[in-house]
Amino acid sequence: MLTLRKNLYRILETSTGKRRGISLIFNSVLLSIITLNALAIVLHTVPDYNRRYERLFYDFELFSVGFFTIEYLVRLWVCVENERYHHWFWGRLRYIVSTRAIIDLLAIFPFYFTLFATDLAVVRILRLFRIFRLFRISKYSHAFRVIAAVINDKKEELILVLTFVVFMLIIVSSVMYYVEHPIQPDKFSSIPATMWWGASAMTTVGYGDVYPVSPLGQLIGGLSAMMGIMLFALPTSILVSGFSEHMRTRKGSPRQRCPHCGAEI
Amino acid sequence: MLTLRKNLYRILETSTGKRRGISLIFNSVLLSIITLNALAIVLHTVPDYNRRYERLFYDFELFSVGFFTIEYLVRLWVCVENERYHHWFWGRLRYIVSTRAIIDLLAIFPFYFTLFATDLAVVRILRLFRIFRLFRISKYSHAFRVIAAVINDKKEELILVLTFVVFMLIIVSSVMYYVEHPIQPDKFSSIPATMWWGASAMTTVGYGDVYPVSPLGQLIGGLSAMMGIMLFALPTSILVSGFSEHMRTRKGSPRQRCPHCGAEI
Amino acid sequence: MLTLRKNLYRILETSTGKRRGISLIFNSVLLSIITLNALAIVLHTVPDYNRRYERLFYDFELFSVGFFTIEYLVRLWVCVENERYHHWFWGRLRYIVSTRAIIDLLAIFPFYFTLFATDLAVVRILRLFRIFRLFRISKYSHAFRVIAAVINDKKEELILVLTFVVFMLIIVSSVMYYVEHPIQPDKFSSIPATMWWGASAMTTVGYGDVYPVSPLGQLIGGLSAMMGIMLFALPTSILVSGFSEHMRTRKGSPRQRCPHCGAEI
Amino acid sequence: MLTLRKNLYRILETSTGKRRGISLIFNSVLLSIITLNALAIVLHTVPDYNRRYERLFYDFELFSVGFFTIEYLVRLWVCVENERYHHWFWGRLRYIVSTRAIIDLLAIFPFYFTLFATDLAVVRILRLFRIFRLFRISKYSHAFRVIAAVINDKKEELILVLTFVVFMLIIVSSVMYYVEHPIQPDKFSSIPATMWWGASAMTTVGYGDVYPVSPLGQLIGGLSAMMGIMLFALPTSILVSGFSEHMRTRKGSPRQRCPHCGAEI
Incomplete structure (x- = not known):
């Protein structure tokens, strides 16, 4: 059990050691899905595309949310391997309230919320939250980190x-x-x-x-x-x-x- | 008498010595009132807020003018403690014509003037003078002083x-x-x-x-x-x-x- | 034969050796024709000028395309003198796909294409390609080379x-x-x-x-x-x-x- | 005769020697007239002012042109004191075609031309030339000389x-x-x-x-x-x-x- 968690942690977070190859592949896949999400969020608002590819947009949305949800839960499970979040309960809680984990959560939670929302105005606001998926690119973008450091x-x-x-x-x-x-x-x-x-x-x-x-x-x-x-x-x-x-x-x-x-x- | 004047001078102007703590508190209160005044001046012009909170705006105006008037008079009384305005008459006169004291005066005097003004156009121009209350922030703002020094x-x-x-x-x-x-x-x-x-x-x-x-x-x-x-x-x-x-x-x-x-x- | 090719190569490309004078004259003539082309492309779109000087614009177009075509073919013939394009066939092929030769080709080929095109929309797009003649100036402009180097x-x-x-x-x-x-x-x-x-x-x-x-x-x-x-x-x-x-x-x-x-x- | 010319030259051009005081006064007067001309040119175009002060504008125009004409002629007479324009004929001719003298001339000559012009369109263009009077300020403006030097x-x-x-x-x-x-x-x-x-x-x-x-x-x-x-x-x-x-x-x-x-x- 411990070995699997350690391995997953290395793949998801550190990109070092023996699992470096798999980590690179996973990160590339993740980045591709985020980029495709960005494209979907932008093109989804064009009436023409929305009408023609409605089904495709919906399926991709389902797949993305599923993927990001699993990813979120796995990260939550393995985060205790990091010294900063060592404790099985308080560590995980501290991880949940970290900026990164909040962005990750905001990228998926609105979808689940819309399933129960009946008010159209609320649904519209929840859609806005999908933009947080764009912000996930920032973790992988060198440019973003440089600007953040300068600021x-x-x-x-x-x-x-x-x-x-x-x-x-x-x-x-x-x-x-x-x-x-x-x-x-x-x-x-x-x-x-x-x-x-x-x-x-x-x-x-x-x-x-x-x-x-x-x-x-x-x-x-x-x-x-x-x-x-x-x-x-x-x-x-x-x-x-x-x-x-x-x-x-x-x-x-x-x-x-x-x-x-x-x-x- | 002299001790009270000296104490007040230290609280209002120098922020040094034994009265430093009180001075800091007084300056914070003053800065809060000025900031609230800025907010009131800005929001007062929004028809909606003006209608709904007319009473509140008026009461706050009365309180502010009262506070600033007392402050102005006290500063005028204690200014002779400063070596630059040492003489009891000529020193005070020199203080009155200093840039700072003029801004302080322009922030309150229009209110008294409006009490006697009957011409609406004059009242409107006098209202513009309330912006000078905003300029009082400049004394407390580091940014303002830096820019002024650079210019x-x-x-x-x-x-x-x-x-x-x-x-x-x-x-x-x-x-x-x-x-x-x-x-x-x-x-x-x-x-x-x-x-x-x-x-x-x-x-x-x-x-x-x-x-x-x-x-x-x-x-x-x-x-x-x-x-x-x-x-x-x-x-x-x-x-x-x-x-x-x-x-x-x-x-x-x-x-x-x-x-x-x-x-x- | 070889001497002619070598001489032409020196005139067209290197601007060194004994043919330097002729090379300078040729380059000046070429630059003038390109500049006149730029002027023609720009003024051609002004309805007034187009109506009045239609014949002149057309004749100049014919002359320019003729001149550029001969120039292109001669450059293609002599390019093998350059060590980079030494081989009589593969060298010339490599020259054809070089950025410069592509720009040169794009500046003339649309004209021949319009002779056979019947669709007006296609003709319009082909006209746009004439702008590539402007880009030919870039080779002679110091400013262009500086900016390119900086970028x-x-x-x-x-x-x-x-x-x-x-x-x-x-x-x-x-x-x-x-x-x-x-x-x-x-x-x-x-x-x-x-x-x-x-x-x-x-x-x-x-x-x-x-x-x-x-x-x-x-x-x-x-x-x-x-x-x-x-x-x-x-x-x-x-x-x-x-x-x-x-x-x-x-x-x-x-x-x-x-x-x-x-x-x- | 020579002494008068030399004295005038010193007053008008060099601002050195014994006549420095008079030179400063003259330059101040000249600069004031130019500035007033700038003001007149700008305000003259405001219909209201033009109607009300038409007479004043016209009189000031007459005075300015008179003053500038005399100034121009005197400068032309004394310019031979300068080594660059030493010859009594060729020197003066060289002075006339110097940038400064051309600006000075363009500031006055249109007035004389309008006296004979009957075409309204020509009069309008000639009025534009009055802007050259503004450019005369440039000779006295430090800012103008700095920018010119930098360029x-x-x-x-x-x-x-x-x-x-x-x-x-x-x-x-x-x-x-x-x-x-x-x-x-x-x-x-x-x-x-x-x-x-x-x-x-x-x-x-x-x-x-x-x-x-x-x-x-x-x-x-x-x-x-x-x-x-x-x-x-x-x-x-x-x-x-x-x-x-x-x-x-x-x-x-x-x-x-x-x-x-x-x-x-």
């Missing part, structure tokens, strides 16, 4: 700068509301509603559904866009510098040599 | 570059006016009106309410956007480099020292 | 980052679809259709044909644009750093040497 | 990159034309017309007057915007790096010290 590295600066961005968004939208509300009461109906304009202007998206028409409003609008460009450059440059630092470290940059003693730093 | 540091370059941006905006809008006015006299009605298009094009917002339709106008429009991207990159990069310099200095630059020989690089 | 240099990082961009586009569009589809079923008709909005929002283009109207949708829309700005900064900075590295290398980095002691810094 | 410094790279941008704009627009023309023949009417869309998409302005509607067109549209962001980052970064190099040189950067011998570079 984690620069957390402090990013929060500082984004706080300021939000603050300026509120200020700009409040001023714009008082200037444009009397002229366009339906478009700049309230400060929260004006923040939609503010976000659209400061990110320079400019959909064109709301825009100031008074000269003062247009002056503020122009300044908001200029300010937006400069403000968003701050989190952007933090992310970029974090990313390039990450890349440099990974490559073992030859530039990191002390010019005084010649030793590598 | 101050790079003032000279920023002014130089923004002058050029404004100059190019005038040139581009003037040329566009002469090209598009004969074709779209209502949209490109004057050079100041065309500057709204110019700001929208050069910041690449592009709301779509005004755009050139003649081939020559479209050529100028395309070039304006390209020029805008390149021009706005200048103040942006100045801000970004100022910000990263600030961040590096604050961290004490641990990278700029060789770990082997200790020499600075 | 090749940074391939790995660019793929990593663009993978993440595509992934986030799918996530953002999926979430937006589930939020906005019930309200605007015609605009957010499916996830692939919503990806058009997603691309427009994340690149901050914002045409204004599709935009969220629900508060939740607008919140996601605002965050998407902010995320887009930050995400697209990553491939951009990779390209920029690759480009500046390339430029620095090409200039032989005169800054990286101390003028006093001669040591590299 | 001149990076000329080569900028041309290389902008060539590629134009090339990609043609390719993208050509492909889009063939894809969208059959569906929206009025909006994507020709390749030159489609280039307006292309410029709007690649600079991420996105006015929303033209946008692709077919799935293939939207895919190309999304990719164009992504490509645009990355491509425009190249000239932008060249300009930014040129600007920061310029700023660093001016400040006498302390970082330019050789780590081997310690000498400044």
Whole structure:
């Protein structure tokens, strides 16, 4: 019994030791099923495809949920092999509340819930949860891990700068509301509603559904866009510098040599 | 008497010495009230909330103005403890005209003014002044201080570059006016009106309410956007480099020292 | 015979040796014809010009195809002078399937095909192939080669980052679809259709044909644009750093040497 | 006679020697008149102001043209004091064809021309020439000179990159034309017309007057915007790096010290 659990653990989680070959195959299969799920979730919403391949989509959904359910239960069974989740009960509980296991669960549990749901609105929301299956790719994607590491590295600066961005968004939208509300009461109906304009202007998206028409409003609008460009450059440059630092470290940059003693730093 | 004033000064302003604990509590309470005010100002404009919680909004307004008024008067009383405002009369006068005290005053005085104002237009403008309560957060926000320091540091370059941006905006809008006015006299009605298009094009917002339709106008429009991207990159990069310099200095630059020989690089 | 082939090869391909002068003249003529072709392709689509100069466009097309066909055949004949395509048959076959020769062929073959095509839709698609004549400029453009080199240099990082961009586009569009589809079923008709909005929002283009109207949708829309700005900064900075590295290398980095002691810094 | 000419030359051009004080005053007066002209040109186009202050605008125009004409003639008379324009005839001719003198002339000559012009269309174009008066500010603006120096410094790279941008704009627009023309023949009417869309998409302005509607067109549209962001980052970064190099040189950067011998570079 113990040997089977250990073997399964090695296949599912560590990808080391004698079972490395099988582990690679399993991971490839899993990744393929997740990718096919992503494709199914996206194409399922196209009325044409949905009508024509309804049966196929349903069968694939059943197969996927079945596969992911078994996978979830097996992972839960073998997780105690990991030192972090060693205890047969508390360890498994700790595994269940780990971010990864929650994402895994959210990817399957809505399906079982829809079987009993009768309210259409609830069913629709539960469908949204299928997007969590997409997030499962993140575990296998190098890109995802790099970005996550960079964000984690620069957390402090990013929060500082984004706080300021939000603050300026509120200020700009409040001023714009008082200037444009009397002229366009339906478009700049309230400060929260004006923040939609503010976000659209400061990110320079400019959909064109709301825009100031008074000269003062247009002056503020122009300044908001200029300010937006400069403000968003701050989190952007933090992310970029974090990313390039990450890349440099990974490559073992030859530039990191002390010019005084010649030793590598 | 003197001891009370000194104590209050320490609690309100310096956050040092024996009264540090009380000072922290007071600052937290103040920051909470300001944040709640921000929320009230924003939500107050949503017709639904305004109708339902009119009483609550009004009571909170009364409480806030009362609190801020007392706070303002106490700060005015204790400010003479600060060496900069030492004189009992001239010191207080100098405190009153300091940026901070003016913001504090602008956050409360409009309320008293509205009690006597009968003109609705005036009342509306006075309401706008409540936004100054938002600016009071800036004193407590680290992010705000960092940005202010960076802008101050790079003032000279920023002014130089923004002058050029404004100059190019005038040139581009003037040329566009002469090209598009004969074709779209209502949209490109004057050079100041065309500057709204110019700001929208050069910041690449592009709301779509005004755009050139003649081939020559479209050529100028395309070039304006390209020029805008390149021009706005200048103040942006100045801000970004100022910000990263600030961040590096604050961290004490641990990278700029060789770990082997200790020499600075 | 061999001498003629060798001479032609030198003129067409290497631009070295005694035939350098003729080679330069030939290349200039070829570049002029390609540039004129580009102009013809672009202006040909303007109804006015097309009507007025139909005969001229047609004659120039005949001349161009004739010239390019002879050039293609001559290049095919002389390519065996190159060591890579030495064998009289297999060498020529390898030359035919090289990227350059395929572009050259795609620039002429559609013309011959249109002579036999009766279906108008096919003729239209074949016309599109004339754009490949534009790509022939790339061989002579320094700019094109620099960018290609930079992209090749940074391939790995660019793929990593663009993978993440595509992934986030799918996530953002999926979430937006589930939020906005019930309200605007015609605009957010499916996830692939919503990806058009997603691309427009994340690149901050914002045409204004599709935009969220629900508060939740607008919140996601605002965050998407902010995320887009930050995400697209990553491939951009990779390209920029690759480009500046390339430029620095090409200039032989005169800054990286101390003028006093001669040591590299 | 010579002394007067020399004195005037010093006042108008060199701002050195004994006449420095008068020179500063004259330059201030000139700059004020130019600035007022800029204001007049801009406000003149606002129907309201034009109607109300028509007389004032006209009088100021007369005064400005008179002042600039005298200034132009005096500069032409004294220019021979400069070694570059030493010869009494050929020197003055060389001065007349210098960029600066041409701008000065273009700022006044259209006024005299309008006196004889009867065609309204010609008058309108001649009015456009008044914008050249704005360009006269450039001589006194530090910002303008810095940007000009940076552009001149990076000329080569900028041309290389902008060539590629134009090339990609043609390719993208050509492909889009063939894809969208059959569906929206009025909006994507020709390749030159489609280039307006292309410029709007690649600079991420996105006015929303033209946008692709077919799935293939939207895919190309999304990719164009992504490509645009990355491509425009190249000239932008060249300009930014040129600007920061310029700023660093001016400040006498302390970082330019050789780590081997310690000498400044």
